[in-house]
Amino acid sequence: MLIYVDGKLLPKEDAKVSVFDHGLLYGDGVFEGIRVYEGNIFKLTEHIDRLYESAKTIWLDIPMTPQDLERATIETVAANGMRDAYIRLVVTRGMGDLGIDPDKCAKPTLVIIVSTITLYPEKFYRDGIPLVTASTRRIPMECLDPRIKSCNYLNNILAKIEAKRAGVPEAIMLNQYGRVAECTADNIFILKNGDLLTPRLTEGALPGVTRGTVLELAQEAGLNTRETILGLHDLYNAHECFLTGTGAEIVPVIQIDGRQIGEGAPGETTLGLLERFRQVRVRDGHKVDFASVPVESLVD
Secondary structure (H helix, E strand, O other), X not given: OEEEEOOEEEEHHHOOOOOOEHHHHHOOEEEEEEEEEOOEEEOHHHHHHHHHHHHHHOOOOOOOOHHHHHHHHHHHHHHHOOOOEEEEEEEEOOEOOOOOOHHHOOOOEEEEEEEOOOOOOHHHHHHOEEEEEOOOOOOOXXXXXXXXXXXXXXXXXXXXXXXXXXXXXXXXEEOOOOOEEEEOOOEEEEEXXXXXXXXXXXXXXXXXXXXXXXXXXXXXXXOEEEEEOOOHHHHHOOOEEEEEEOOOEEEEEEEEOOEEOOOOOOOHHHHHHHHHHHHHOOOOEEEOOOOOOOHHHOOO
């Protein structure tokens, strides 16, 4: 495995950052998770754009242009020869001292990892999953805008622990007003009376790339889609429910807090969207030409 660290491709055992990096010390940084399907980096440009938006909001200057970062990502995938993979792009404030002053960080750290990811088992897509509602609330926008995909995920991790302790794979997170925001690592959708609904971003949801793709696919299929305010009452009485995410793709939900959703099985609309998604995931994005990418351009 070769990992890109600040302009160099390094073997996994040599890919290191300083213990004084503010990404480690304070979670001061941003990241993206991206999938590669059959040599297609799915929605690479959209992920890069979101990374730069997150970085701009936290006053972090990424030390290369979006186009150069796209090229570095493609070349790192090619260098690892992986046609199906998970990419983790990480940009931190960089190495500083033990204080929080970001001006002490001379330059950002940029890492590109191309590896694999543990996905939900196939039975989850076939049979659906149960959810619980976490007591851990989503950090409110007044404190830290949840649209920033930052390296500090402790809020989500605590909610994930609640899910695991309840014996389910995911948990719903509410905002400070008790309205549905998202799950610990996924966006959430419901189908009610023929309308496909998802929490609006200002409720505490991350603008998921898969979320956006699903909204597009649903509209193409003739569904009425709305980003709106949702409460648990809406979720309990949904006809269908599913989660979306880079790792999850589209996962049907059959139970929430002990309440059966719909018929207690993955719904027709959910499965139809999953089928369409699996078609576009190998089409929309950047194809990697494993034979022609000049890998040597990155190796120091």
